[in-house]
Amino acid sequence: MRPNANKRTRRPPLPDDHSRLARAVHQPALVRLHRALSRLPSVVTVMNTGAHPDDEHNGLLAALRFAYGMRIVVACSTRGEGGQNALGPERGGALGVLRTAEMEESARRIDADVAWLGHGPDDPVHDFGFSKNGDDTLRRWGEERIVERLVRAYRRYRPDIVLPTFLDVPGQHGHHRAMTRAAETALALAADPSAFPEQNLAPWQVSKFYLPAWSGASYAYDDEVPPPPTTLSVRISGGDAVTGLAYRQLGEWSRAAHASQGMGMWRDDPVDQWSLHLKLRAGGDPGPEQDIRDHLPAGLGDLATQPGVTDAAGAVLREAQAYLDAAVAAFPDRERIGAALGAAARLIEGARTGMDRPVLDRLGHRLDRKLREIDAALFEAHVKAARAVFQGASHPGAEMALDVAVDAPGLADLAITPRLPDGMEAAEASRDPGRARYAIAVPETTPHTGNYPEAFDPMGGNGPAGIRIAGTLHGRRIGIDLDPEAPFTIGPQQSLSVDPTVAVVRMGEPASGIRVRAVGANPTDWQVPQGWSVRRQDGDWMINPPHAVEPGMSRLVPMVEGRPASSVQTIAYPHIRPASFVAPAEFKVLTLDVTLPQGARIGYVGGGSDNVGQHMRRLGLDVTDLAEGDLKDSSLSAFTTIVIGIFAFGLRRDLQAAAERLHGFVEEGGHLVTLYHRPTDGWDPDRTPPRRLAIGSPSLRWRVTDPAAPVTILKPDHPLLKGPNRIEAGDWQGWDKERGLYFAADYDPAYEELLSLNDPGEDPLKGSLISARIGRGRHTHVALVLHHQLDKLVPGAFRLLANLVQPA
Secondary structure: OOOOOHHHOOOOOOHHHHHHHHHHHOOOHHHHHHHHHOOOOOOOEEEEEEOOOOOOOHHHHHHHHHOOOOEEEEEEOOOOOOOOOOOOOOOHHHHHHHHHHHHHHHHHHOOEEEEEOOOOOOOOOOOOOOOOOHHHHHHHHOHHHHHHHHHHHHHHHOOOEEEEOOOOOOOOOHHHHHHHHHHHHHHHHHOOOOOOHHHOOOOOOOOEEEEEOOOOOOOOOOOOOOOOOOOEEEEOOOOOOOOOOOHHHHHHHHHOOOHHHOOOOOOOOOOOEEEEEEEEEOOOOOOOOOOOOOOOOOOHHHHHHOOOOOHHHHHHHHHHHHHHHHHHHOOOOHHHHHHHHHHHHHHHHHHHHOOOHHHHHHHHHHHHHHHHHHHHHHHHHHOOEEEEEEEOOOOOOOEEEEEEEEEOOOOEEEEEEEEOOOOOEEEEEEEEOOEEEEEEEOOOOOOOOOOOOOEEOOOOOOOOOEEEEEEEEOOEEEEEEEOOOOOOOOOOOOEEEEEOOEEEEEOOOOOOOEEEEEEEOOOOEEEOOOOOEEEEEOOEEEEEOOOOOOOEEEEEEEEEOOEEOEEEEEEOOOOOOOEEEEEEOOEEEEEEOOOOOOOOEEEEEOOOOOOHHHHHHHHOOEEEEOOHHHHHOOOHHHOOEEEEOOOHHHHOHHHHHOHHHHHHHHHOOOEEEEEOOOOOOOOOOOOOOOOOEEEOOOHHHOOEOOOOOOEEEOOOOOHHHHOOOOOOHHHHOOOOOOOEOOOEEEEOOOEEEOEEEOOOOOOOEOOOEEEEEEOOEEEEEEOEOHHHHHHOOOHHHHHHHHHHOOOO
């Protein structure tokens, strides 16, 4: 069993977990210098492959990076856009932007590169939602496509070791299985010159391919076969030299960046040990391993024994290694560090000059990487501060400025060069020692920055713009990349958003105008369906449906200067750098045949992870958001129904404390509706619901991933299915992504099972919608992905919601 299996992190981390981690890993200047020096002992690269942001082996990667000095790379196939969000309402493409930013922050904390293989929901390789089947995932992604992208990553980053996160076994997430299978398939192809020649990349032979020798089973997954036997145990004693943390703890600080997935947990006294299974090794099996670095050139000096390296070049490399060791040992003496690094760099360059082309083709990337790492360490040894800040709007036609400040005593012949997109130029507007301001004009023809960066490098050079700093230190001309403090992006010249973005029109209601406010640019016109009209009124827009509007979805598009408008959404949370999501601006209107329950007065308790409260209001229901004080002190009898949003018991401690009051609300005649929760979301089967209700685990066994799976209504005359809208076959059409998850598995006999559904070839599940009469009231638990269907404006979801919130 994996000692730090997913089960240990899949709950929203407590605030004190993150604060303890933050205090432990704060990085002042000396820490940054030590981190830069810690790269120098190794020339080995390890690549960890996974399907989603948060799949990486953070603890193991932290150990390999900070204990051994290895370069670590995470190859991730999707942006996680089909997953869930424990932080806020972002879904789909916007969630992919958030999780991309989280992955970059997670990588920054352990000094990892990120190689993105998928590029958002419009790319075939994307997160289309939970999958139980690796074959189906490869079919939907395109097996050749994902393998080709992995081959490209192998050839670009040249990993010596590849380690998938999960096993390709039944009971595991289909995306995980597909990535593990593709990672193995790509090994031979990456080394084959005839494979994918259009890449224009040299072939690369990965030396070792490991699998985790632990089960990926957890509350979410259920590996059906045992893990492979352990061939190597990686055990590291003593912990991190800088923070004093165990590497597993440092890994949890990295995982905490995946806050939208509830990751990161403080662990007392963890053991830094990982069991691996060596499945493939280039050149055959040389016998048992004692160290993951066995049979690899662990350090620069080991390159001296590689085929084709002359005795003279080997002697120079060994001497360079001695200087690197001396630089590390000299910490924190910056002058001694700088002198040793300068000598090492000169030796490496001399050895490189004396190598013939075949040797350079095999080893040159290691030498080039080491020189870049030396430059970074030299800079950290002398810099006091360095920052780059873009000022002003960044869109086609804009005038903006770049402010740069570099305080690095001893850095001679300082040169600052802005790095800008093609077609953009920077004119120096002012200069003082260590400071400069550049005026930048953005041409009208400059394309917009995409939503999803293609890679992340912790040593800089990310995004479309930054600066290059050059100077002379200890006889060496160094160059480093510095990213701006806030990511630089080119957005649309005029963007707007509409408020609201969605409206629901109930058939049979008198047709009236819908007031919409345009925020940002003002539309000059609208594209509207036939029969609809739009007019200005008091600075807003009045949208009028036709008198005989048909059921269905209508899209209205604001136009600016004759072109469809774009909307720019800023995604900002404290744990990430701000990111932007650009999408077409539009206003959606759902017209449907729905009857509202009479007399329903609804209290809504949200955790910030769904939009159910807004959707209930759009339906025309009487809804009040319940805050902590309302749950603690106010009378709940003012409401006929209380709806608890997804994850809310895990996100709101005030809700946990109010459980007994909610039970009393039900006993006294109220209707409590709980939307789905994970077992880790503060859900106690015996204390959270009014009667015992256990959520199924592992969740892979208690979900239906096919959004078109047939639904059998077990009790068609049940009050929740009979009225005010009779729920029938048509209400289950058009569902998106999946039917439901985290189904109830074990519950009090008072609960009635209302639906039966299953994925193809599996037994029926009956815990997706259950309801019980309790006292004078009712508790209904909903494990359908109702909130997502409401976001997608699925008519049947609104009709079902109207039924579910009726008084008991």
